[in-house]
Amino acid sequence: MSARNVLYAQSGGVTAVINATAAGVIETARRHPEVFGKVYAGRDGIIGALTEDLIDTSQEPEEAIASLRHTPSGAFGSCRHKLKGLEEAPAEYERLIDVFRAHDIGYFFYNGGGDSQDTSHKVSQIGERMGFPITCIGIPKTVDNDLPVTDNCPGFGSVAKYVAVSVREAAFDVRSMARSSTKVFILEVMGRHAGWIAAAGGLAAEFEGDAPHIIIFPEVAFDDERFLDRVRECVDAQGYCVVVVSEGARYSDGRFLSDSGTRDAFGHAQLGGVAPVVAAMIRARHGYKFHWAVADYLQRAARHIASGTDVEQAYAMGRAAVELARAGKNAVMPVIVRVSDEPYAWEVGEVPLAEVANVEKKVPRAYITEDGFGITEACRRYLRPLIAGEDFPPFEGGLPAYVRLKNAPVPKKVAAGFDI
């Protein structure tokens, strides 16, 4: 059997380590030229595949590919384009197969979250049906840590580390001035549906009474009164209060706190920003001096403080995907299987894509303290190894030296164009 080409695409929100996965895919494929021809990448993810806008990674030198391991963001571009159902919109799937056929793509590696794994699964089905069998391997990625089956998702550990470090640092700051200055500090973190990132803030605490004093999870219905009472108790007891709030925090009726009425100068409901809403609530009730921060993209791009575990696992998932393809597997995704918490040990497993697609893993109730405002020891046991280890990028002139690839285009071969 002669070698066939590979298409690798990044999907959805990028992370500090998705490029480490790309490095794992490309370096592993390059070691097996008898199986894998060229590794192409979709420019801007699946959009590049649909529009036949492919990148020829074989034109990148070894050092550039190796540098992906320490470079955040999506080196080939990513997108939020979700393919519809097979029956509903077969044209997009057929187009993909046309592009695959034109470029002799025998392997499709799709690096993303639940939606993307749904797509890879469907592509594997339609290929068969159209008489162009294609090996589809999903590769897990999401800062939200909400994929099922895998113990954790590459991308999450680094955000978790960033948030835990930031909470610890800001808490030291606030505590040292609380007597005469800011009493309440609020940090807003990502996680629209699942509170894993907010939970990670809990790792900042070392001793009883340490920050964060309150975590607001999307999984626990928000109750103004209980929250405001807790803030006061905390300021009374500790002299200050640090709150970590998930962007997905919501009331029992499902309304997001961030939609609760803040208007901008033009009278529009303000988009985003649950931290200022919580701050306004505290000011109205208690009058405490407060500060708030919204980490937004800084948290998921912060390769400078990436978790060593996360970088290693992100790379390993890329490598494992290629090895699964080489072993003749199809429509599967490599996963991280935890063997033990402490000392931490994990191994690579696999799961059929059909079992991954569109399932969301939330923070289990047993990981949240009874009062709903903190994390339990079980949660700490789970989270701790995921932020362990440092993997600093190289620095030049005081700044991290991140690589930018040439991203040379592959000449087009399909006559027809395609509109997204």
Added chain:
Amino acid sequence: MSARNVLYAQSGGVTAVINATAAGVIETARRHPEVFGKVYAGRDGIIGALTEDLIDTSQEPEEAIASLRHTPSGAFGSCRHKLKGLEEAPAEYERLIDVFRAHDIGYFFYNGGGDSQDTSHKVSQIGERMGFPITCIGIPKTVDNDLPVTDNCPGFGSVAKYVAVSVREAAFDVRSMARSSTKVFILEVMGRHAGWIAAAGGLAAEFEGDAPHIIIFPEVAFDDERFLDRVRECVDAQGYCVVVVSEGARYSDGRFLSDSGTRDAFGHAQLGGVAPVVAAMIRARHGYKFHWAVADYLQRAARHIASGTDVEQAYAMGRAAVELARAGKNAVMPVIVRVSDEPYAWEVGEVPLAEVANVEKKVPRAYITEDGFGITEACRRYLRPLIAGEDFPPFEGGLPAYVRLKNAPVPKKVAAGFDI
């Protein structure tokens, strides 16, 4: 002459490296027991001195003091209490001298910005007048970098590095998804009066067209139309636009952008948050998908990504203050004198406190590009060495290991109390 005790106090907003200065003071004083007795610290800064709430640093082991070098925040507490004029409120100054006398304090080291140096200057005058001569040495500190005479201020280089690194990382993220997702990203940074921190964001750019594409300085009157046009040009040319905005950004009539009409759910003008105001402006005009982040305390507490230059200079200023006192100097402040930009060389100088107090150094016009939206090469030359070098703290279990001192109180000796 027998040894006399030292009082060291931290003042104003804390930084990632003010404790490195404390280490410089304490370690240097400990090496000269013939001159310096015990080193006391004011608990919560000058408030501790006024209320006779002193900390005995001699009870801290050497390793704890050494660990201050890598620990952010104010280890002894800080405050925003500004002493009034000598004529206006002599009682506070007299009280300080009473406390100094009771504890045989011969040396007062005040670590802070312009206001604090005004205080140290006045204390040196009143001591003389009250027949209790005291050696007063100011030590520079401020993330705002707005002290005069000194080439730069300890604390600034680390915020500058944090902001430059964060802008580079977020820009990589935004660029990789701009085709189908966020087109404009706005990062709000500190600097109420001076735009040094915003300027530092400009260091993130490596090549023509790189982020940040627009910097909004407090020094340049904000013009909606020119700004919004520039955003559009930038999205047209680059596909995305990254904006760094100083919290002190203001219109030509002096109004802060952050006061420009955002109302919270309770109808109050929203405090803080110029980033969402700028975002709303862009949405109203262009409709681009946007994201914004507010770094707030994270930026000044981020010891994990401190500048090596900054840590070294912060320590050196503490050491120099003690050496100046030992050399019989009074009412002076050590400063950083730049000898050359590249290779970077600097030495320690000194300045009379009278020349430092209440003078603010803004970003000079020559450091801002003609259009008011960027930094010039002269500015880069100035800023580059200040963010150079890494000085990572030790990590334990994935988190920086920051020290917490015992902060044992010194028994009170003054009969009367004092209300702040």
